[in-house]
Amino acid sequence: MEEIPSATFVFSRQTKSLILMKALTFLLAASLFTICKATPLKQQEQVVSPGVVLYNQLKIDAAFPALEKEAKSGNTTSQYYLGEAIRKRNGYMTPEALHWYESAAENNNVYAIIQLGRFKSEPCQEIRDCSPSKKTQAEWFELANELVLPKAQKGDPESLYLMYEITLNREWLEKSANAGYPTAQYWMAVSERQGEGFFLIPGKREASIKKWLLLSSEGGHPKAMMDYLQILFEEGDVVGMRHWLETAAATGDQAAISNYGAYIAHTPDKIGYPLDLVKGYALFTLLKELEDSGGIGRYVERKSKEIRKKMTSEQTEKSLEVAKDWKATHPPLSFFPDKLGN
Template sequence: MQKVKIGYRWLLCLCLLCASQTQAQTTYPAPSSMSIEDAYQLGDLLVDQYKIKQGQPYLKYAADKGNAKAALAYSRSLSTNVMVLGPQEHEYAVKAAKLGNEDAMLTLSLNKNIFGDREEFRIELLKISKEKAEQSNADAMRKLSLLYLDTSDELDWLRKSAEYGNAKAQYELGRTYEVGEGWFFIPGNREKEVKRLYKASAEQGNFRGMEGYASILFKEGNKKEAFDIWTKMANTGDAFSTIYLAGQYLHTIPEISYPEKDEVLGAAYSKIYLDSMGTDKEHDLYDIYKEQYLEAMSHLSDAQKKQVNDFAKEFLSKHTVRVLR
């Protein structure tokens, strides 16, 4: 009996491997045959799906043709050290910044830029952001908080940005309070403010805010409401949320008690992730998810396997799965 099970799982693994190889061999048009915007969009998608080597030529093509977003995306795709910009990473961030991309200017204004032009970009972005902040631009306020990192102005600008409705700032301020920064003299007020900020961020669709708010709800015992938030995130095509649902349904951690174990749904969400994502990043995690998928599939009947395949096919006909944060 054990021999049959091993053979069966080997067959499943072979089928999945073939599917993965087919996916890896997917061919796309040459970048030069596409519009600049289409090349950028395809490259950005492939990188977000951890098919980084496939996506980079499209981003580079669009960047070299003057697309600022592509230049920054290409720069980020080259990152190998979160603490320091590499030479080509810096080159394309500069290209994006000179094309007017303020996010690229911000990248070049931070300490990880060791190429001698950090202050040049910081001064320029400070001027732009202060002018916009005076016009109540919440994103500019958030940029100012980052430009004033580790100074007394950092938290002030972050608070202002959150007050003016910036979803990222609302999450970041909530997280800042959650880890103990800021003063709250009345017991319980810190927790209330963290929850309020996460909820405000979540209501605008910010995934980190949604995660934070869902975690609080779950701890409070509102497990269904919390799980509904995770499901909503997965239904936008967010890769992390998709594999999170898979793990929850498969009870990959013994402590999981909600939702009830459902290997069909767990395998289906696993398949959605595995069929969508590449392995140029987080390869080890991909292998773990694949093993969990194979284990779940080995427990299912033919009818249940069909349910898995049908669910995944239907989902992927409506959603494009990628990293969305």
């Protein structure tokens, strides 16, 4: 496959150990969308604010003022992401980050509540820049459980997944995956790839991983699509690769778009797409908007020049219209960072 910077995650295998990551998180905490009482989760997730779009594009400096404006207006999703952005920028839970997490948590944002449950004060105490949380870790997890468990018991797929994040009990993850939640299906595949689960018959583990990635891909999970493409590549399924790469690109995933744009422009022609220089260049024009987020700047610039050399001035002009139309009819570009990030 086309080699681009590792930060873009193209057809890469998940290298981190899910179980180790979850175990470490649990030790720090107890030792993949906002839930509110009034509005259903899925309804809330339909609207993505400008600040969250910038956060998902890893344009953190640009995201801060937008997220802060949205957070101050009472947007609990933006309050959560502002807390995430501040914590990640500083490498620990600052008083400002804690404030925004707790602001979201006071409005029953379960993601914020879970992160507060995972928060240990020792790192910030060492730096002497720490404010006490309004609840203990155990109290935050108890609140999360109170909000999520009733919905999980009724079979709500996302709530089942959140119970896994709260308890780290893999049974909840499997229940959520079986209930059709794409994020849970993706992490089931990752966990099995890292050795979880029991498979006595040779080949069953690989078949199960492929099954979960396909189900998650069909549910619209971009990272699952990219991992599923790797399996199709190894199997030599070019027809399947053409379908899923185009589908992944339509989600806004920057890695899928960069590969799709390169392949339809035949730079190189890897999987037999019809040549479309105009659309290929248009997609790289859009990727330039990410600047050097995720370290992709040089790659995008190099590929853009490579495609441009093949084009007429008329084609270049037409590509601007195609780029504008794509942007208007597709989700924003995104790196799709995990919502419950470390």
